[in-house]
Every structure is written in structure tokens, then in C-alpha cells.
Amino acid sequence: MSAVPALKIDNIGKHFGGVKVIDQLSFSVPLGARTALIGPNGAGKTTVFNLVSGVYPLDYGSIALNGADVTHVSQGERIKFGLARSFQNIRLIAHLTALENILLGQQIRAGGLRGLLYPLNVFRRNKWRDEARAALCDVGLEAYGDDMVGDLPYGVQKRIDLVRAELARPKLLLLDEPAAGLNPTETEELQAHLEGLTERGITLVVVEHDMQFINVLCEHVVVLNFGSKIAEGTPEEVRNHGAVREAYLGREEDEEAFSHAS
């Protein structure tokens, strides 16, 4: 008996206008692992995340989270199935502070009307704010808690975006280019942080262009090109796969990244 995958994508498709952006795509994400979703620019990686999180409806096919079919579950309800995500273009609420942005991540756990009307900022101590502050401390951002998030540096915003998603206490976390724009030190910290998430039992799917990062972090790689899966396996297997090399051919940076990595 094989374990139920954290995410099962079964023959899905999506077109925008006349362009098939996702075409008969199937793959599974094993529970508790770190899976990479890679592919050239425009391959459809972000679109896969958008389809899984329900931002767009599917043309056909089905998506299951932890064995539960969520194909027809609305975008606002999927988080209840233990799904959270980050965004390629950071989507923080610029008019809220760093701390308040993180409080938004707890929304799903806050409960109905009572949670909605529970004072967050009246008494000195508050379990939600204390938790959010602790989460900020964990990633070394305690100093930024009360700053308007729009004024903060990019690397800091990136971390806040990630922490916010974590505070939804997801079982499956989709990260869209978490290392993009980070310096080497920040990238290393991120790696350690993501390994910590796995230890806490969170399944990760990471979209990333930095192959070095993928090789160190992920045990399972899915390669997309033109909206279809062209390869799947360990980083080693994928690296030596003919179709993958072909897909990246002519893209010198990517070629370089590949040869450096191998």
C-alpha cells in the first residue's frame, strides 16, 4: 500500500486565450518530502501553483490534497485542507505592519465570529500577537514588527511572506521562487529554515531557478516544459535526462547552472 500523496495532480489542463499553458499534466508530491518544480521561464510553474491554490479554475482534470479531492473547492476554502503558498511577486499588504501581515496568516485558525471580534491590539499581552512576534524572532526580524511592510527591504519582505504562510500551519506549502533576489547568506539561512519546516512535518513544493539550491534541498524534482511534465526523479536523474537538457538548451545561464551543479 503506497501512502496517500500530499498533493496529487491528475491530468490537468489550463489555457489562456488560445494558449495551452498547462497540458495534460500529472504528478504527485510525496508526503513529508521536499519536491522541486522546475522548468524554463514561462513553462507554467506559477500557473500550476495558481491552479492548486484555486486562483484559476481547471479546464479539466482533478487535484487532491492529502487524498481529498479539492477540484471544486473554492480558493478561499482550500486553506482548510492544509494548503498555503507564497508568491513569486511578494504579496504583502503594504498598508499593514509586518506583524499585522503575519497575523493575517493565522486567520484560518482564529475561528469564526469570536475570532473576528477578539481584540488583537487592546491588551498588552495577546496570544496571537505573541505567537506572531515569536515567529518574527525565529527568522531574526523582531526589529521590524511594527514597521509598515511596504517600507522594508526586499529580503525582509520575502521572509515575512514565508512566515505568514507558515502561520497558517499548512501541511503542504507551495513556495514560488523563495530564493530569488536573496544574497548567498540569506539563501543559506533559507535552506536551513526550509529543512526545519520538513522536520515539523510540512511537505514542501519549491519552484526555483537556482539549481544549486534545488540540488541541496530537494530529493524529488518535477520538470515542466510548455505546460507538460518532461521528467521526474531525483536531482541526479533529472540532470542527466535528455529531454531536460534539450529544454534548457540555448539558455546559457541555465546550461551553466546545470554544469556547475553536476
Next chain:
Amino acid sequence: MTSYQTGLLVILSINIVIAYGAYLPIAAGQMNLGIAGFMALGAYASAYVANNAGLPPIVTIFIGAGFAGLLALIVAVPILRTRGIYLALATFALGQIVAAAILNVELVGAAEGYSVLDHFGLATIAPITIATIAVVAYLNRTRFGLNLTAISQDELLANLFGVRTRRLQIAAFTLGAFFAGLGGALHAHYYNYIRPQDFNILLSIYIILFVLLGGTRSVLGPIVGAAIFTFLPEIFRDLDKKFSAFFDQVPDWLGQASAWRFAIFAALIIVFMMLRPQGIMTRGATRAAARWVAWCVRRLGFARSSGARP
């Protein structure tokens, strides 16, 4: 206090309550241009109940507010499907429908206007205003307030994190209509006479301006906006007397000098909006104000305690 000053404070108090009626939907990213319509509902409903049911006046104004809120809740479901400029137009139309309907209801005087028997003064109205400010200030410090800001900035994102965006927008719209109705009921009980044309579109637009000028992200915004709109025209009223040497120079063909105060006022609003499109009371400004008040309080306390020392 002279009765002129008391009257101004009453108008300010009522304006603040109504301003929150526009503030709440704006906080959720929605423009309600039908505020005057909800005021009219609150005003007429409270007046009718006050004149006929023999209930305590304080109860009747909340019945009026509740009536406005209830109607808002009923229309919210279809009307909030529209967005942006279409929502503004839909709410504008709603306000017009309310005014037109009242014009035809003989029960409340139709075009003749309607008298209200009970009278409220500053002593009743000010506490209601303070309670309203307290309620909104509290809501701003809950997830409700947090989520409204999130919705107004990025509805999709808020929704992905499990915020019930539509429900919250309906709640903000309804609660806003409740406050507009409350303000309308206070208006009816202060002036003791209401006519359909008291609640026209111009009023709705002014109330939106209160909030946009004062600031949409702070509980202080509507207060500051309402204060500016209540006091500035009055200050100008005296100006043309004080600076009569200047205003007397206004050539005849420009008409009455005193009439120009509204033009000057409008020009000032435009300048304000250009200089501070985010409104006067931003979050930062509110924090600075809070720090300043805290500092003053500390200084005062310190001065007093040190003065008491032998």
C-alpha cells in the same frame, strides 16, 4: 458656550457618526455613494416611530439606525456584486431611489417634510458620537479591521488566507449603513424637521470627502475630516468680515464676496488632496499623534507631581 458654538459641536458630532458610515465600506475597498439615502432611512424611520409608538427617544434612534442597516443588508447581496465605479453608481442610484420613495410616502409628509416631536441636544448626541468612535476604534483593533484592510488592498490574497471576503464586505457595508442611519436619526431629532431634499447626493459626496480627506486607515480620519468640513466654512464666514478691506475690493461683477468662501474652501480641499492623497490621518500620523498625546500627559503628570513636592 454660546448656542452658536453648541450648535456647531452638535453638527460636528452628527457628521462624525455619518462619516463612519462611509468609512467602514471604504476601509473594505468599497465606495458607498448612497450614504444620504441610508441617513434618510434612519431619520424618517426614527421620526415615525418617535411620533407614533411612544417609545423612549433614545430607543427610536436605534430603531431608525437598525432599519437603515437592515435595508443595507438586504440590498448588499445583489449590490456588492458590482465593483469599483459600478458599485459607486449602484449605491448612488439606491440613494436616489430612497429619496424618491420618501417623496411619495404621505405617511411621513412626502414633499412637505416631516416634523419630529422629540428633541436631542448636545448632551444626548455627544455621548452617542463617542460611543460610535469607541466601537469603530475597537473594531479597528480586531481581525475584522485587519481583514478589511487586507481586502481593500488585495482581495485575492485575503481570500486565499481564508478571509471570508464577501461576508466581511457585506458586514462593513451594513454596519456603515447603520451608522449613517444613526446619524440621520440624530439629525432628525436635532433639527426636528426633515425633508427628502435634506438627504441629497451632494451630502453623500461631502461625506465621502470627509473620509478621503481625513484618512481611510485610521479611526481618527473621519473625525479630522468631519471637523475640517464643519469648521472651515465657519472660519471663512468670519474671515470676510475680518478682512473686509480685502473682500470689499472684490469687484461687483464677481458677485457677493461672502459667497466666495465656498469656492476658496473647495480650492483648499483640492490642494489638500494633492499634497496628501492618502488623507491627513495616516497610520504614521495617528501614531505620531498618540505619541505626542502620551508625551503631553507624561509632562503634565510629571509637572504636577514635581510641583507637589515640598
